[in-house]
Amino acid sequence: MGADYSLGTSEHSYRYYRNAVEGHWDPYEIDLEEDRENLVAMADDVDWSDEEIENSTNILGSALAMFGAGEESVTEDLAPLAVALESIEDQMFITTQMYEEAKHADFFDRYWREVINPAREAVGMGTTSPHEDRWYADEYIDLFEREEEAMHRLLDENTPENRVKAHAHYHLTVEGILAQTGYWGLTKNFDGTADDLPHLPGLVKGIKLIRGDEARHVGFGMKKVKSAIHDEGVDEEVLHSTLEDIVPLVQKTVMHVWDAVDDPRDFPGTGPGRLAQYAADRHQGRMKQMLDADTEIPELEELTALE
Numbered sequence: 495m496g497a498d499y500s501l502g503t504s505e506h507s508y509r510y511y512r513n514a515v516e517g518h519w520d521p522y523e524i525d526l527e528e529d530r531e532n533l534v535a536m537a538d539d540v541d542w543s544d545e546e547i548e549n550s551t552n553i554l555g556s557a558l559a560m561f562g563a564g565e566e567s568v569t570e571d572l573a574p575l576a577v578a579l580e581s582i583e584d585q586m587f588i589t590t591q592m593y594e595e596a597k598h599a600d601f602f603d604r605y606w607r608e609v610i611n612p613a614r615e616a617v618g619m620g621t622t623s624p625h626e627d628r629w630y631a632d633e634y635i636d637l638f639e640r641e642e643e644a645m646h647r648l649l650d651e652n653t654p655e656n657r658v659k660a661h662a663h664y665h666l667t668v669e670g671i672l673a674q675t676g677y678w679g680l681t682k683n684f685d686g687t688a689d690d691l692p693h694l695p696g697l698v699k700g701i702k703l704i705r706g707d708e709a710r711h712v713g714f715g716m717k718k719v720k721s722a723i724h725d726e727g728v729d730e731e732v733l734h735s736t737l738e739d740i741v742p743l744v745q746k747t748v749m750h751v752w753d754a755v756d757d758p759r760d761f762p763g764t765g766p767g768r769l770a771q772y773a774a775d776r777h778q779g780r781m782k783q784m785l786d787a788d789t790e791i792p793e794l795e796e797l798t799a800l801e
């Protein structure tokens with residue numbers, strides 16, 4: 495490290511790092527009081543039976559429990575990539591991602607403690623833990639086990655192929671398809687525009703801030719995969735076969751949220767069919783941006799735009 499030492503400030507990973515520093519936010523600064531009030535008021539206002547209240551609470555509970563646990567998993571599983579990456583700019587970027595995943599996990603944990611449980615208590619339902627098995631689809635557990643394995647493989651065999659597999663699990667599928675689909679569904683259903691569903695402004699605000707962070711994470715993974723295929727000679731079949739294995743797990747996970755209700759068509763907002771379609775569209779769009787050498791990876795705002 496001599497006098498000629500300097501950072502590659504024009505590198506995309508450095509620019510993402512700076513963007514993260516400039517966009518800092520605190521999950522404890524989001525006001526959650528209105529969410530709690532609106533959830534309780536909803537149960538009082540609408541003429542729902544106890545069973546209907548329980549069902550709709552469980553749909554939201556399952557979505558939020560899986561989100562929170564997902565953020566915890568990605569926080570825990572990112573470190574091997576930090577070991578595998580070489581440049582200082584990539585390392586700087588990864589430190590911001592690790593910090594941000596921790597904040598996302600913190601946000602969902604706080605939401606459960608300060609909104610979900612108090613609202614349940616107010617309507618006479620007992621408190622629950624987001625770690626109860628019933629919130630989770632088997633395919634979700636499977637997906638995250640495979641993601642952990644793909645990340646840890648980098649510690650033993652840090653090859654370009656294994657890096658593509660790691661990014662395909664982590665950045666493209668878990669963050670780029672599963673999480674994106676969840677943000678879209680939660681925002682659409684709870685931003686105050688859906689009839690018969692409560693307005694949850696704190697949740698929607700937290701998700702908006704999280705999406706801003708996730709744009710950098712997904713963009714970083716997509717750029718790495720694109721350059722592994724176009725510059726490092728990794729066969730694109732590695733990407734296809736990895737995604738073919740795991741994308742169906744995303745579809746099953748999305749459907750699980752509605753297992754609490756007999757007929758998902760009774761749910762007043764955006765239901766499982768539209769969400770599954772959204773997940774499929776996300777997958778197609780990301781593939782084109784990575785595989786076609788002439789198509790650019792979109793700018794940050796576009797990467798996690800909801801529509």
Ligand SMILES: [Fe+2]
Pocket residue numbers: 565568594595598704708
């Ligand atoms: Fe996250």
Ligand SMILES: [Fe+2]
Pocket residue numbers: 568595669707708711
């Ligand atoms: Fe992320």
